[in-house]
Amino acid sequence: MTTRRTALAGIATAVVAVPLAGASAAPAGATVRAIGAASAGRRGSLVIGHRGASGYRPEHTLASYELAARLGADYLEPDLVSTKDGALVCRHEPEIGGTTNVADHPEFAARRTTKVLDGVAVTGWFTEDFTLAELKTLRAVERLPAVRQENTMWNGRFEVPTLQELLDLRRRLSRELGRELGVYPETKHPTYFQAAGLALEQPLLKTLARNGLNRADAPVYVQSFETTNLQQLRELGLRTPAVQLLSATGAPFDLVTAGDPRTYADLATPAGLRAIAGYAQGIGPDKLQVIPRNADGTLGTPTTLVHDAHDAGLVVHPYTFRAENTFLPVELRSNDVASDFGKAIDEQVIYLETGIDGLFTDQADIGVAARAEVYGVVGVA
Numbered sequence: 001m002t003t004r005r006t007a008l009a010g011i012a013t014a015v016v017a018v019p020l021a022g023a024s025a026a027p028a029g030a031t032v033r034a035i036g037a038a039s040a041g042r043r044g045s046l047v048i049g050h051r052g053a054s055g056y057r058p059e060h061t062l063a064s065y066e067l068a069a070r071l072g073a074d075y076l077e078p079d080l081v082s083t084k085d086g087a088l089v090c091r092h093e094p095e096i097g098g099t100t101n102v103a104d105h106p107e108f109a110a111r112r113t114t115k116v117l118d119g120v121a122v123t124g125w126f127t128e129d130f131t132l133a134e135l136k137t138l139r140a141v142e143r144l145p146a147v148r149q150e151n152t153m154w155n156g157r158f159e160v161p162t163l164q165e166l167l168d169l170r171r172r173l174s175r176e177l178g179r180e181l182g183v184y185p186e187t188k189h190p191t192y193f194q195a196a197g198l199a200l201e202q203p204l205l206k207t208l209a210r211n212g213l214n215r216a217d218a219p220v221y222v223q224s225f226e227t228t229n230l231q232q233l234r235e236l237g238l239r240t241p242a243v244q245l246l247s248a249t250g251a252p253f254d255l256v257t258a259g260d261p262r263t264y265a266d267l268a269t270p271a272g273l274r275a276i277a278g279y280a281q282g283i284g285p286d287k288l289q290v291i292p293r294n295a296d297g298t299l300g301t302p303t304t305l306v307h308d309a310h311d312a313g314l315v316v317h318p319y320t321f322r323a324e325n326t327f328l329p330v331e332l333r334s335n336d337v338a339s340d341f342g343k344a345i346d347e348q349v350i351y352l353e354t355g356i357d358g359l360f361t362d363q364a365d366i367g368v369a370a371r372a373e374v375y376g377v378v379g380v381a
């Protein structure tokens with residue numbers, strides 16, 4: 001617990017107003033490839049606030065995003081799903097029983113149901129069965145109460161935000177902090193939402209355009225674990241950089257649905273990466289695809305993925321870096337308590353030394369600290 005308090009120290013005081021490496025990732029007119037080269041070689045690496053600052057606040061809440069920004073994140077990451085009336089809201093999956101207090105609302109008890117989500121039966125409450133107005137009556141709760149007990153203090157206090165509310169926050173905080181914050185939206189389960197008649201792509205494009213963010217030099221990366229919808233977004237007019245997410249196992253659900261045998265492992269080969277470069281500017285691999293773990297849980301030897309991706313002209317932003325022992329390689333754990341913080345700065349430093357161009361982290365302050373050690377960049381004061 002001491003470690004967590006240490007990490008939180010200073011949040012309320014002298015935060016930021018210092019230009020951070022990659023903070024406004026895209027200088028006007030720069031090509032996406034140049035952005036990657038700059039962040040990889042000369043200006044450091046991006047700190048992406050994963051679901052905001054989800055190590056310190058319930059994920060995907062405005063409080064979580066704001067804290068990530070104040071801790072020094074360059075980009076704020078919303079996962080996006082749709083409501084019944086087509087609003088894009090920030091949730092990691094359509095099922096909301098794990099991250100909201102919907103179970104405490106008797107008026108919604110009858111909406112509990114079982115659906116097949118990307119081939120898996122899931123029971124709970126689903127955003128596409130709620131209007132935005134109904135969803136706004138719920139409040140967020142901590143997803144991982146056993147590991148993040150301190151976050152449960154915030155249960156019941158924050159709404160489920162829309163993408164527009166996050167973009168409004170981004171604009172306000174960019175002005176206040178004196179640096180342009182980026183946004184890194186992920187389309188969640190696009191095939192599922194297309195089948196439900198609630199495709200995510202057009203609402204995302206319209207929202208980006210409405211906010212002046214559908215530009216090649218916007219501080220935006222649009223990401224997806226599926227491949228087809230990223231290509232569709234390009235065809236529909238997406239101009240921002242895009243990132244193809246990869247997984248250490250399995251295959252993109254759109255390819256599974258189409259009977260295409262390609263897996264994420266195939267996409268991560270040099271040929272697969274060259275194909276991705278036809279529609280995206282980066283990859284977001286599982287960090288284990290960059291440095292796998294040995295059978296005993298210690299860190300193994302880096303793969304060639306970063307090198308291969310850079311050869312294909314792609315930036316590399318692995319996920320997800322978390323400070324608690326339970327998520328760390330064995331040799332970087334501080335003790336046997338799963339929820340205590342371990343040597344999380346060390347882990348990120350080791351990964352930054354592979355040449356990655358950014359990382360998704362639940363604790364943005366740790367990302368800033370690790371980057372400062374590797375690149376000598378001034379971070380949070």
Ligand code: G3P
Nearest residue numbers: 079186223245284319360
């Ligand atoms: O989008 C990068 C990372 O967030 C992917 O994992 O499951 O947390 O969305 P997930």
Ligand code: CA
Nearest residue numbers: 077078079186
């Ligand atoms: Ca995500």
